[in-house]
Amino acid sequence: MLELYQWELSHYSEKVRLILDYKGLIYRKIEVTPGIGQVDLFRLTGQRQVPVLKDGSKYITDSTEIAKYLDLEYPERPLIPKDPKQRGLCLLMEEWADESIGKKGRTALFSAISQDQNFRKSLLPTSTPDIFKSLVGGVPRDVLTILGLGVGYSPDVIKSAIADLKQDLEALTLLLADSPYLTGDEPTLADLAVAGLSILLKFPEGAYLDLPASIRGKGVPGLADNPNYEPFFAWRDRLYAQFRKPLIDVSPMGSAPTSIQID
Structure with a gap:
């Protein structure tokens, strides 16, 4: 069985989960x-970042490389068109x-959780103990601002990222105005990448992630609640409804992530 080393809230992991579901492949999620856990992952693969896909004895790193690998090894429902232009x-x-x-989605989400402690707590997995949720929610905003500066999330960087994302969402909304998918009449890797990576801007309405139900349909203020971008998010949620397997519909082995295991 395919195994996906992941973080549940990683949008690059979600991109791969959506691709796997689109192709109808059975897989097991392993939460790093x-x-x-990243040290253990490095011992296995030489890579600390998720997602990493294991197929037999092979480890494939990077979401784009995983997509290309799956298209070669599991050609049903191809991701990349054969037509040169497409x-x-x-x-x-x-x-x-x-x-x-x-x-930029990570930057925008950091800004949102820095300003709203309830939103911050809601992003924790449903299995998180209440005492830990309280600790996370109680972190002062000033502390988060300092932490953000330490990883490059200055106020100017955040402002620029959100402005760029508004332009991106406007462009995507226009591209999808008269087309069912981004490159034509059939979904491709472009659609699955855009849809999966957009979860940090606004979480899907369905039960696709191990997060409280109250967070579904919520997201970054100014993006998730902007009526100008509603057509894009409606398209994204329709794509999810068509191809993404909800947690309740996935087999027990493939639904809840297990802890990382070293072979």
Whole structure:
């Protein structure tokens, strides 16, 4: 069975989960605990970041490389078009999504959780003990601001990221106004990348993530609640309803993440 080393809230992991579901592949999620779990992952793969896909004795790192690997080894429901123009557009949009929505989405979400302690607590997995949720929710905003500066999330960086994301969402909304998918009449890797990476901007309405039900449909203020971008998020949620397997519909082995295991 395929195994996905992941973080439940990682949007790059979600991109791969959506791809796996789109292809109808059975897989087991293995949650990598930040810190010690990343050390274990490095011992296995030489890679500390998730997602990492294990297929037999092979370990494939990076969400784009995982997508390409799955398209080669499991060609049913291809991700990348054969038509040269569509193929080029698909690969270009997938890379853009990784670099723009992927990276700036983390910045925007950090800003949102810094300002709202209830939102911050809601992002913890449903299995998180209440005492830990209280500790996380009680972290002062000033402390989070200092922590953000330490990882490059200055007020100017946050403002720029949100402005760029507004332009991205406007562009995507326009592209989808008269087309069912981003590169044509069939879904491609571009659609799955954009949809999966956008979860940090606004979480899907369905039960796709191990997060409290109260967080569904919520997201970054100014993006998730902006009526101008509602057509994009409605498209994203329709794509999820069509291809993403809700947690309640996944087999017990494939639904809840297990802790990392060393072979």
